[in-house]
Amino acid sequence: MITALTSRRRRFLPLVAVLGAGTLALSACGPAGGGSGAASGTFSYLGQTENTTIIGTLESLAAGQCATENDAAPLTPDKAAGLQFDQKLQLLAGQDALSNMSMAAGTPSLMQQFIDAGQVVDLSAELDKLGVTDKILPAAESTIKALYGQDALYSLPTEFNIEGFWYNKALLADNGVDVPTTWDDLVAAADTLQGAGVQPFSVDGKDGWPVTRLVGNYIARDLGPDALKDVADGKAKLTDPEYVKAADAVAALGTAGYFGEAIGSIDYNAAMNQFLTGKSAFFYMGSWALANFNDEAQNTIGADNIGFAPFPEVAGGKGSIDQVPANVGVPVMFAQKNFGADQEAWLKCIVANYGDTVLTDSGVVSGFALDNPPTDLPETTQTVQQVIQDAPSSILWFEALFTSKGTSVSQTNGGGLGSGTLSGADFMELVQDANDEG
Template sequence: MTTASMRRRLLPLGALLGAGALALTACGPADGGSSAGGDDKTFTYLGQTENTTIVKTLETLGGDQCAAEEKAAPLTTDSIAGTQWDQKLQLLAGQGALSDMSMAAGTPSLMQQFIDAGQVQDLSKALDDLGVADKILPAAESTIKALYGGDTLYALPTELNIEGFWYNKQLLADNGIEAPTTWGDLVDAAATLDAAGVQPFAAAGKDGWPVTRLVGDYIVRDLGPDALKKVADGDAKLTDPEYVAAADAVAELGKAGYFGDAVGSVDYNAAMNQFLTGGAAFFYMGSWALANFNDAEQNQIGVDNVGFAQFPDVEGGAGSIDQVPANVGIPVMLSTNGYTDTTADWLKCIAENYGDTVLADSGVVSGFALENPPADLPETTQTVQDVIANAPSSVLWFEALFTSKGTTVSQTNGGGLGNGTLTGAEFMDLVQSANDQG
């Protein structure tokens, strides 16, 4: 794969999903979209106008590996703006007119409504019946099931982003530091770097979520992978002492100045640039940043100098370092109304071929198993692929199961943790109160 193909990724979907950018912000007309499902003569797909990767990949498959499926049921596509997405899906669902395949709802709670109403296909059974259940990687399956709160797969992972600490290999080597495997290692590394005049962490404190991600990861490493679900279910609160401890741990990094003096004014692009020009040793970010890392114009430290470390263990914690923080960008769902024999044929072909095609053509790492991975993958991309392939399960990001207000309050105040002006207790009280208000 060439650098040019890696640069085609224009949108860090995982970042936007985690930051709540897929929430509905406008209402639009109800025209356009998709025809009702159940028509064996076509295979209908509805997506967001802003995302062209999925539809282009489907079109490529229709002209190649899925040519027989295309001939039997030609792919027909349509799109609407992302700002109208959830409202449009609700309207189509109410009319029994969801497309055969479409991007899933932007909010997990709406997706759950579709599932409860029996409008979304049980893909665990469908893939098993087709003999291709093994084409979904365990980490991707775990992420989707956690999002929708069940033991059944209801969407396909057209993208799979993992998160962790990217690091400057040379800066660590120059200071006698190895990639951290425990939180204590990470804190010690930060202290060593700071003493040597090297900023330990680049972080977009202005956006907030790159800092709050650390809180969520610490929680699941310390209390176990179901700790944030317990909060969503009302069985625990973020203000409980064991949860506050996670925010306190991140706040301590902020008070020590390890994120820099002005982290509250640093946005996503500035933090990325800081890391890629050698201004910081560690950068917590998702694998959607591969496009930046593999771009020689942006990456002044060199792609071979970028390493990856999974979020470290918390000493004595109930979680495990191999439970990788992940998200699936915008997964796609299949409607029960449109699930026919020809749709099943398309599903089988997609499961078998999507992963290889989207990686080769668009540089996107998906949650599908690869049959013939490209031989010339950049080292960073290969690292991500290896982590995904070997991860037994995944964990969600901090705000994944929060209310919209809780998400906004969390991310608005993430910078306060990063610059040490908020204590862990103050931060958790703000977020818990916002979640309680709905």
């Protein structure tokens, strides 16, 4: 499975990347030089240098289930550094030379430009024509559509990460705490645990985003899954009282000391270590942490001692507990140019086989339905698979639709919110102002 802080940053940092000076026109102006642009008779793929999982899976498929497709149109890989990847895509799109398949732009607004320019394939229509629509899990599909603000699917979920509260079963049982299903239950559980001398939550306050995730999820549970889209569309502001309520609720956890001391100095690895060595009862994190949970050298509490609880409901809220917070990690897109029979055949084979192959070969949970899941998966991985399979829809993270500046300001101040030194109103004002400035 993809592991370590590097992979975590790869998942999230591209979403706030600055594309650099000068936006290139996304119109045809001749073939690109030095790229692996789409061409007939081949199946070209462009990925980030740092990500070896996707190309490794494609190579495995080319030698196995997709051998016929590979004979007709050989897999031709290329790569570019992650920090410059969006700029590379922008350059190729401006020259109408995108690869047949490539990792999608990390910045949602850039993907929207590709979609508006008609440069990427409407996969909803293609998958329906190929009869493999059911191979995309509903929660993954809804995540991608929400991310790009589209009614159709324009990328595929090579990963699918759900988020929620992982908990130490023994610590909850020893202190008579039930798994919380409402926010009030969660606060009451934290109070009971703290009273018993157990730190309720581990949190990465240094990076900030694990704290801001809680704000976004509270908003979705309280105001409904489209509440943050309303902010992005200008129909509401983060400084509106009903939105500030969510930030205040998270700040209250920090003021009560439920996140522990000096959370601004606790980074991702330290928070993970706290939880896996039994020093906290709850840990809000995504399913990419399964690699850590299943590593006996890191996990001293035992993988079978870890349970998963979805983000709880808010009393009287418009959201539902089965709307799972999620992200699609590294989606892939298909270029419209030179999308012919060979590329169509590759698309069908990938959609039909990628999920099983990447799980078996790399331990990565994707957004594809499985035909033959491994029988020896750890319990935590089985839990994630079941939650993904059952989820009817998903919700995006707090900053998903923010500007780059808004994302940076939000995450920079997440630690202050989580420590209780920054009020919910002040936090929301800072983020709203940053989004307004662009």
